[in-house]
Amino acid sequence: QWEDLGLPRVIVTVNLSASQIRDPGMGRSIKTILTDTGMAPQRLLLEITESTLISDLDRGTRFMNELVAEGVYFALDDFGVGYSSLSYLGHLPVHSLKIDRSFISELLNGSGSRSETTIKAIVGLAHALDLHVVAEGIETRGQMERAKRLGCDTLQGFWLGRPMPARDFEALLARRERQTAVRDARFAADSV
Numbered sequence: 001q002w003e004d005l006g007l008p009r010v011i012v013t014v015n016l017s018a019s020q021i022r023d024p025g026m027g028r029s030i031k032t033i034l035t036d037t038g039m040a041p042q043r044l045l046l047e048i049t050e051s052t053l054i055s056d057l058d059r060g061t062r063f064m065n066e067l068v069a070e071g072v073y074f075a076l077d078d079f080g081v082g083y084s085s086l087s088y089l090g091h092l093p094v095h096s097l098k099i100d101r102s103f104i105s106e107l108l109n110g111s112g113s114r115s116e117t118t119i120k121a122i123v124g125l126a127h128a129l130d131l132h133v134v135a136e137g138i139e140t141r142g143q144m145e146r147a148k149r150l151g152c153d154t155l156q157g158f159w160l161g162r163p164m165p166a167r168d169f170e171a172l173l174a175r176r177e178r179q180t181a182v183r184d185a186r187f188a189a190d191s192v
Contacts, residue, residue, distance in 0.1 A: 022059060140159055
């Protein structure tokens with residue numbers, strides 16, 4: 001529907017539970033939903049937590065590979081608080097890491113130096129593996145600025161926006177599209 005409305009290409013993110021990943025028919029169900037709705041697989045990002053994945057790494061990896069082959073993207077959610085293992089990270093078919101909000105919340109509560117060091121290390125590792133980095137739990141301007149300075153590619157949290165009904169989200173996207181079009185037109189006029 002958003003494509004039909006002429007809104008920009010939006011990535012839809014869905015969190016998956018351990019039971020969903022263990023469900024032998026889940027991959028097939030997701031492919032059916034994509035086919036039935038006409039949604040491009042590249043517009044779907046599935047999030048799996050480290051602990052969910054580690055509970056059955058072989059099954060989880062097969063599940064992910066099945067959907068990655070279709071064009072679906074994966075994010076490793078809550079990274080850094082589970083059973084992080086560098087040995088599996090380079091082999092998983094993930095496209096992004098989501099740094100757990102606990103590291104972000106520590107940025108401004110007095111124990112931020114260790115968290116900054118950890119975030120820098122995660123960002124460096126992720127970028128070396130060609131992964132996109134998302135900072136979760138941004139709730140203040142200070143956290144936003146520090147996370148950007150530390151190299152996080154995308155920021156997520158209440159400071160940037162709260163959950164909203166689809167209609168409100170559509171209006172927000174339409175406003176941003178108009179603002180971008182006006183800015184591009186001004187740039188083009190100034191360049192002539």
